[in-house]
Amino acid sequence: VSLLHWVAAVWAASLLLAGLAQRCMLKRGHALQLAQAxxxxxxxxxxxxxxxxxxxxxxxxxLTGSLGLNAFVLEREDxxxxxxxxxxxxxxxxxxxxxxxxxxxxxASASSAQLEFNEEPxxxxxxxxxxxxxxxxxxxxxxLATRTEFRPGTxxxxxxxxxxxxxxxxxxxxxxxxxxxxxxxxxxxxEGSRLAERGTIRLDVExxxxxxxxxxxxxxxxxxxxxxxxxxxGLAISRxxxxxxxxxxxxxxxxxxxARAWFSLNLAIDQS
Amino acid sequence: MNYTPPPHTVTQAVAHLAExxxxxxxxxRREFERATLLLEPGPLQGLLLTAEHARQRAAAVACELxxxxxxxxxxxxxxxxxxxxxxxxxxxxxxxVPSRCKPAARPLWVHGDRALLxxxxxxxxxxxxxxxxGSPALEVELNESGASLTLSMLNALHDQRxxxxxxxxxxxxxxxxxxxxxLVLLKNAMDHCKGELHVESDSPGGPRVVAxxxxxxxx
Numbered sequence: 001v002s003l004l005h006w007v008a009a010v011w012a013a014s015l016l017l018a019g020l021a022q023r024c025m026l027k028r029g030h031a032l033q034l035a036q037a038x039x040x041x042x043x044x045x046x047x048x049x050x051x052x053x054x055x056x057x058x059x060x061x062x063l064t065g066s067l068g069l070n071a072f073v074l075e076r077e078d079x080x081x082x083x084x085x086x087x088x089x090x091x092x093x094x095x096x097x098x099x100x101x102x103x104x105x106x107x108a109s110a111s112s113a114q115l116e117f118n119e120e121p122x123x124x125x126x127x128x129x130x131x132x133x134x135x136x137x138x139x140x141x142x143x144l145a146t147r148t149e150f151r152p153g154t155x156x157x158x159x160x161x162x163x164x165x166x167x168x169x170x171x172x173x174x175x176x177x178x179x180x181x182x183x184x185x186x187x188x189x190x191e192g193s194r195l196a197e198r199g200t201i202r203l204d205v206e207x208x209x210x211x212x213x214x215x216x217x218x219x220x221x222x223x224x225x226x227x228x229x230x231x232x233x234g235l236a237i238s239r240x241x242x243x244x245x246x247x248x249x250x251x252x253x254x255x256x257x258x259a260r261a262w263f264s265l266n267l268a269i270d271q272s
Numbered sequence: 273m274n275y276t277p278p279p280h281t282v283t284q285a286v287a288h289l290a291e292x293x294x295x296x297x298x299x300x301r302r303e304f305e306r307a308t309l310l311l312e313p314g315p316l317q318g319l320l321l322t323a324e325h326a327r328q329r330a331a332a333v334a335c336e337l338x339x340x341x342x343x344x345x346x347x348x349x350x351x352x353x354x355x356x357x358x359x360x361x362x363x364x365x366x367x368x369v370p371s372r373c374k375p376a377a378r379p380l381w382v383h384g385d386r387a388l389l390x391x392x393x394x395x396x397x398x399x400x401x402x403x404x405x406g407s408p409a410l411e412v413e414l415n416e417s418g419a420s421l422t423l424s425m426l427n428a429l430h431d432q433r434x435x436x437x438x439x440x441x442x443x444x445x446x447x448x449x450x451x452x453x454x455l456v457l458l459k460n461a462m463d464h465c466k467g468e469l470h471v472e473s474d475s476p477g478g479p480r481v482v483a484x485x486x487x488x489x490x491x
Contacts, residue, residue: 048282048286052337055337058330059293059330059334062326062329062330063327063330065323065326066300066330069322069326070320072319073323078312078316079311079316080310082310083307086303086304086306087307089303090303090307093299093303094296094300096296097293097300097334100296104289104293104337107282107285107286107289108282108286111282
């Protein structure tokens with residue numbers, strides 16, 4: 001009986017060990033399959049980004065040429081006022097198409113973590129003024145006023161990608177313009193601090209619109225949440241840019257009950 | 273259940289943006305056509321023709337990208353389409369296009385071909401722009417039973433009735449004398465949507481074309 005017990009025990013133990021080994025191998029196999037699937041998905045994302053980048057180039061080049069020719073005809077004095085009016089609308093249509101093309105390019109790059117950034121010295125105050133200047137026509141059309149507050153102690157000479165910062169700020173301002181009541185006010189507050197050779201900046205854009213419910217505040221930065229006005233891509237692209245720069249972006253309630261969108265970045269101080 | 277309109281994926285969003293780029297390029301095409309007719313024959317017309325060829329090349333690539341997401345075959349949400357197109361229609365008309373939409377109306381599924389209707393709406397906006405007296409020239413209303421689109425017309429078309437209005441013929445509304453494609457395209461799109469199209473010739477502000485889109489249960 002004792003020998004039989006021993007044989008049974010050894011047989012059961014070997015079965016158990018075989019089972020465990022098989023399970024380990026299966027797990028390893030699954031992990032390998034998962035890694036392969038991830039690599040393949042990453043490759044697909046890169047291929048898609050490259051395809052879109054090539055298409056963007058194929059659309060942008062002829063459009064830029066078309067814009068140039070249009071501008072040349074517009075400048076001619078022998079062109080009637082009526083024809084110039086049509087050409088001005090055409091010019092605006094080309095510019096709108098080119099702006100959408102930039103969004104398309106950023107969207108594909110952001111989805112495959114291929115956004116490109118420059119590192120150059122810049123003046124934060126100048127970046128903010130030029131962004132506000134670029135949105136001036138939209139603000140005027142909506143009858144909106146702006147208030148800018150640059151808080152003391154905010155580092156002004158920084159190193160980073162000013163074009164990207166401008167892009168994010170433009171998206172936040174455009175969003176605020178869309179949701180502001182007529183003749184409302186949009187506040188832009190810039191604050192920051194300096195620690196050794198790095199500086200932290202935070203930019204708040206506050207409107208006096210209906211605000212964003214707490215449950216929706218995270219969702220508005222998700223890709224393609226449509227707000228009924230635009231493509232719903234501006235905030236998603238902004239989040240991809242800010243997070244790629246190691247910063248944070250968010251939405252909360254402003255002092256007046258409207259929405260306050262903000263982003264913060266930690267950048268190197270320009271010592272030059 | 274909360275309804276979130278498309279696009280939901282990056283590929284859909286790429287196609288969605290490409291669709292909008294195609295719309296703007298269509299506006300550019302129309303403006304080039306009109307400007308070319310207003311220019312004296314000569315080298316400037318040649319330059320605009322070159323610019324138009326460049327536009328065509330760009331539009332062909334944008335169209336291919338838009339095909340990544342063949343949405344709207346069989347049915348689509350009309351609310352989403354109008355929300356997306358109304359700013360562009362306003363740009364073309366030159367003034368705001370009033371739209372009344374009940375929140376409960378969303379999503380408003382209709383039958384038909386989304387791309388076809390999109391093109392027709394853009395052409396209608398060009399027709400509405402040439403109507404200086406109609407204010408507002410183009411109106412959109414969305415409600416529980418469906419949607420309606422109203423285009424106010426010039427009295428010049430008052431004598432044209434019924435089917436004749438929707439034939440391809442020179443447009444008498446504007447100086448460009450362009451073909452009356454907008455209404456033809458609309459009729460075609462309405463046939464796909466199983467909608468109704470009628471002309472109110474005795475309305476106080478001049479004759480109006482009213483397109484009614486019936487709501488369906490689900491796309």
